[in-house]
Amino acid sequence: MAARTRNPDELVDLARGGDRSALARLLSLVEQGGDSARAVGRRTHQLGGSAYTVGITGAPGAGKSTLTNAMVSTLRAGGDRVGVLAIDPSSPFTGGAILGDRVRMGDHVLDEGVFIRSMATRGHLGGLALAAPEAVRVLDAAGYPWVILETVGVGQVEVEVVGTADTTVVVVNPGWGDSVQANKAGLMEIADVFVINKADRPGADSTRRDLEQMLDLSVHDHDDLGGHDVGGHDVSGHDVSAPDAGKQASWRPPVVSTVASTGAGVDELVAAIAAHRTHLETGDGLERRRHRRLDDELHRIIAERLRQRARALGQGEAFDRARELVVTRKLDPWSATDALLGETAD
């Protein structure tokens, strides 16, 4: 029953009716960027707004996929549908990664209430940081109240992507300090919940002490800022770290021990996520976090649109005319650029 249409609005209607191949096609369109992605976005943005997003990140081998799988089981036991986006900037292929996605799906391959999908940057000029929120809106519009964003590694882009989730889970293993040393501060900053996975291994206790100690030292106010300050994407240059006036009780990230392969501790993890959600929803935390996330997205889109414009302006007839004006010394380079941009000189 493959969806034959490529019309975005029709695909959205089909996906909302439960057509999984229409949903897959929508995600491919979003991944590819361009006009079709815009059309999908216009439609899904109107429809969505209720999905709760959970980001899962941690070093390669920490057991994120196994943990995600176990979490999906727990969430499914409650009846809710669950979408999973595996964010993999390094993946050479996407969309067609059917085998990989089937492997990922594990226990859920026959469950119509679970949709798992790998995403890479194919085509989308703004990269995963721009494609991911669009993909979330597609799943949201298609009726998935939970969307899990699982990263493959802890690279800059991946941390940015999961850092925009409503609740961000950072997965470590006993002895993690050595493996993710370089990124420790960044992970501390985005974590709403810590998981020590493979907690049956030696060193789990000292890892917990280590984490709690770091949490003692850090100021737990990123939650009250309505979002995560992940570097590199704020194009506006204005201060994004000014604390808000309307404070609420601060959130100290709990540390949950799990053995994902046996399912041990996974219920506690889901409970911790639910507690964080309640915390956010009790005050205006969730609203503020989503507004901050939207600001980040708008800043990224502005930057991307202007990069596109720079590429277009840097060639073609108008550019050649501007250059000619400079070569013949009728205009200096800045004035010629202003003319090209349709501005008056400042």
Next chain:
Amino acid sequence: MAARTRNPDELVDLARGGDRSALARLLSLVEQGGDSARAVGRRTHQLGGSAYTVGITGAPGAGKSTLTNAMVSTLRAGGDRVGVLAIDPSSPFTGGAILGDRVRMGDHVLDEGVFIRSMATRGHLGGLALAAPEAVRVLDAAGYPWVILETVGVGQVEVEVVGTADTTVVVVNPGWGDSVQANKAGLMEIADVFVINKADRPGADSTRRDLEQMLDLSVHDHDDLGGHDVGGHDVSGHDVSAPDAGKQASWRPPVVSTVASTGAGVDELVAAIAAHRTHLETGDGLERRRHRRLDDELHRIIAERLRQRARALGQGEAFDRARELVVTRKLDPWSATDALLGETAD
């Protein structure tokens, strides 16, 4: 006799009349960027166009300053005035770096025909890559037919800056292979002339063999492309490496041995630069190289202007209105951005 005026046009007139403090002030204005820099640029661009630029780069400690000093002496013996811009992205201070510049001037501290100036990125949003060509135009307009761009190191920005010179000199020492391994390919690409400085040290012969061998292997056609392909600044995305139809005889970078501290070989270096200049001027090489340089500059200015616009668009009332439209689901993020940018949706 300090120039009291800050009026750019008056300062340019004073500098053209030989007023060194007016010249210094003009370079400060250019370094600071902004409206005054634009006014300076509008005036000097009309006046200049005859200065020949020589870029000097190489690893720290290669003896670039000593070599520059010796070259200035040789050029001065011919009667021409010489300007020197020492490009130092890491320098914490500029303009006021009088002591440093006096030390740099060495033998030329009392020579009114020599102007030496350190430049850093203070204030100029586009950085040295944008400030340097403006500074060259100031010296050009002030009557300096030779401008030497000397870099402090071989960082990306510095290599970009000297790579835009009419003739680029790459300075190495015996045994250089070990010290600049990482950047060897980039230096090979921009070199019009190689200098083995401190050639009285052991290993000079093998260094020469090493260089000649690399030159045998490389294709010497960058000259026929009318410019250097230095990565990272071509915002247009179009192919900048397409060979031109109108070929001329290709230029193989000569390898000159010098001992800058004694002056040995410096005349040969100046002769090699002159030979390269003649090579460029014989065909349309110089014109094409300058056009390519101008294209690069225009691309950088376009990118900088659009970065400024992104910063402005990413905050303020219009941004708040756009966000409100998204929050209330009247517009999706891309359409809201288009509205903000004053475009129709694509």
